[in-house]
Amino acid sequence: MKLVTDRTTISKIVKQHRQNHESIGFVPTMGYLHEGHLALVEKAKEQNDIVIMSIFVNPTQFGPNEDFDSYPRDLAHDQRLAEAAGVDYIFAPSVEEMYPNKMNNQITVVERAGVLCGRSRPGHFDGVVTILLKLFSLIMPERAYFGKKDAQQIAVIDGLVQDFFLPIQIIAVETNRELDGLAKSSRNVFLSDSERVEAKELYKSLTKAKTAINSGEKSKKRIIEMVIDHLQLNTSGEIDYVEIYSYPSLKALDVIEGKVIIAIAVKFSKARLIDNLILDVR
Template identity: 50%
Template structure:
């Protein structure tokens, strides 16, 4: 596996790769590092589907707010490189902040509507930072496919909207959320949780499972489902809810609280963001509604 840290080296390597195999599909797996099995599943899928896989490890300051955890975000490049090589990654690109932003960027990607709700509402500017760095990585790597985990379903929706709007020639490949044995969605931030917080954090996946069962109940409305989800999370004393919302997906439009879910015919998302101490966790479940019933 090749490891590089500069844009000039990355371009030289990829230009050579395209010259040797011009028809070979390049896969991109963008990450902020401190890799876990969820990232491993993205890498493995890219390796299986593409001729050449590029993994990027970059903690992007543009997507962190002033009171967020940029400085303490976990980093372990040596460990990341070992895991990437184990899963067959061809090239690991791990630039510094100075390499990616040598001067203060005056050009940014601004994404509206789909980025304004959920995490976008509580983290202003977050998705503009995501869109900007992902656009830079797409321009640098020029992949045919890019792989993103559905744990952050809003991020997938935002990036797909950006690609569609800008006619970016890359296929976005959403990948299923990978979970711990008890159901907690894998996240680099799980390392922050105390033992008590970790034990209580499973309420997120349990709430999503409960909501799946509730969807089949006669007379279930969007408002009632969201309220029941919030009530379920509050049974964990350490949980502080940022949001628990049912929206359409991928447009992320609100649903009339009185809307009977069995009368809808589209994909929905129940999205959760909950803080345990200083750690903010997200999780979600996509649901396919259909008149007369709902199929998960």
């Protein structure tokens, strides 16, 4: 495995592989790898000749009071995990390498971004699509891999690919979970011991909602109340949102029908966790 930190080198590598007609699978990450990321790599290896992983904590997708500075970083550890998983290249540029000049253009996500994390984190998805456009230009992958834990992110990226006819297939991979159901996330390290025990209740509240829906409950209002009650009773976290929308269009609905997402975000003392379930309700 090769570690690359500059644009010129990664472009040359990509060009060479393209000339050899080798397909490129791309796994964009912010590093501090866990099994969730490695599941993306596994899928990318199945479907492509070459796997490139980017490790870049992108400043433009963090708000002024968010955790950009404290976001966990461990490149040496990441390199070992990525190499063991079969990644061919890690692209880990500096902030200056990805933002060498003041931007001349600004992208604003105007659909699918005004709800859920987009509402709690204004400008977050603008930063996500900005860095992805840059990375896609450099890596020119056939396929790019994202985890379903960030379901809204996948919907936004799907909108980006649609808008600009990007010649890239977006592959959504199932959320990787701990044995007790907690969705794997780099931010889980910030949970205290007692919060870690409570954190499993996020997924429990979602499966409870799923059971109720499968038993015939179609009222958005009642399902949301049920999830909120469960979280309040079983965790010390502050609920950021519990919402239900159509997916991937993320439009409002009253009756739970068709493809829907139940999404939650809970703030613990040092970590804000998100989780979701996507259901096809007939």
